[in-house]
Amino acid sequence: MFMTTGARTGRGALRGPLARGLAVAALAVGLVYAVAQDARADTQDPDCYKPGGSGKLIYVCHVPGGEESGNGGGSGGGGGGSSQPSCDLSLAGEGSNRWCEGEYACWANIPSAAYPTPDTWPEGQPSEDSVYIYKNCQNAEGDGYDEWGWHTPQEEQGPSLQERAMMAFGQLNTPEFSLAFSPPGHSIIYIDTWWWAEGAPAGEIRGSSALGVVAVGTPSHIEVDPGDGSGVMTCDFVTSESDACSYTYSRAGDYTTSGRLVYDVHFEYDGSRLELPGLPDSLESGWQESGITVTESQAVVVP
Numbered sequence: 001m002f003m004t005t006g007a008r009t010g011r012g013a014l015r016g017p018l019a020r021g022l023a024v025a026a027l028a029v030g031l032v033y034a035v036a037q038d039a040r041a042d043t044q045d046p047d048c049y050k051p052g053g054s055g056k057l058i059y060v061c062h063v064p065g066g067e068e069s070g071n072g073g074g075s076g077g078g079g080g081g082s083s084q085p086s087c088d089l090s091l092a093g094e095g096s097n098r099w100c101e102g103e104y105a106c107w108a109n110i111p112s113a114a115y116p117t118p119d120t121w122p123e124g125q126p127s128e129d130s131v132y133i134y135k136n137c138q139n140a141e142g143d144g145y146d147e148w149g150w151h152t153p154q155e156e157q158g159p160s161l162q163e164r165a166m167m168a169f170g171q172l173n174t175p176e177f178s179l180a181f182s183p184p185g186h187s188i189i190y191i192d193t194w195w196w197a198e199g200a201p202a203g204e205i206r207g208s209s210a211l212g213v214v215a216v217g218t219p220s221h222i223e224v225d226p227g228d229g230s231g232v233m234t235c236d237f238v239t240s241e242s243d244a245c246s247y248t249y250s251r252a253g254d255y256t257t258s259g260r261l262v263y264d265v266h267f268e269y270d271g272s273r274l275e276l277p278g279l280p281d282s283l284e285s286g287w288q289e290s291g292i293t294v295t296e297s298q299a300v301v302v303p
Contacts, residue, residue, distance in 0.1 A: 091138045104144070106137035110151050126152045164213040165267045165279050172207035172215040172265065174285035175200050179224070179259040182241055186293035192246040193292070195224045196238040197261055205263065212270050217263030217283050227255035227292070237261070249294045257292055261285040 091105035092098040098107045111131035130152040138144040159167065180198035187193040205217040219237035226233070226247050235245030249255075263283045267274040 088140055101137060103139045104137040106135055109134040126150055162276055164210045167210035168207055168213040168215040169280050172217055172283060174261055179257060179288045179290045181292060186295055187249060188295055188297050189249050189252055192248055194243055195245045196241055197222050200239045200261055202239045214268045215265055216268060217265050220262045220264045222259055222261055224259040225257060227257040252294050252296045254293050256289055258287040258289045260287045
């Protein structure tokens, strides 16, 4: 949130509503600018400034004339306004901290490169995390103003990192696969049967981003139930035919086998590993079934 608790000073020849209420002395003493006397009072509401990521401010309130604007000429933030910015954002130069206040294109230095001296430090710091910022606004007619004030990071606005991580976990999907076995068709008692997850990738899986947080699954193991009542066995994460996951049947019969994939899960935030207590650390796929016939071997004695 941006709060005007410092002073505003003109930039060039200020005309029209900008000239009213501006006091050069306010900068020296850090007084609160009386925005209620300015024709742009509605654009100075602290609630008009919303976080846009990487410290970017987005102006989302109504401006004179009924328009709304967002950062960079994108979508309106207040709900139902114009899809076009109400100002020429190129007047604010380049950078991420740009927005419109009516016809004025503004940019901010967050935090300000130059802080007030202790004797002119403004009162009313919203929180310990608040930083003093410098703001400059210009319009197409050459009018402009400088302004200083407080900016409070708003991680508490919108989903928390914990909530975003849970959203990201919900967007992490296990791949499709089938439970394959060898020998193909049927197996033989007392002969090893091999199992693997046919069609599953051998590497990690990644979900889509949830406001910068991504859930990542790393292959852990597969679980296989041979279907003969022996219970579930844990095998290496096998995606191609090998003897890494094997089982020996002792009774002939027709069995319904099942298997699933198991992943270790971690989270990343803007490319860096995110460590938070209470987050899920594993993900299992659904069980995939297949049928297998197990027979006895027939020995033929030749005299």
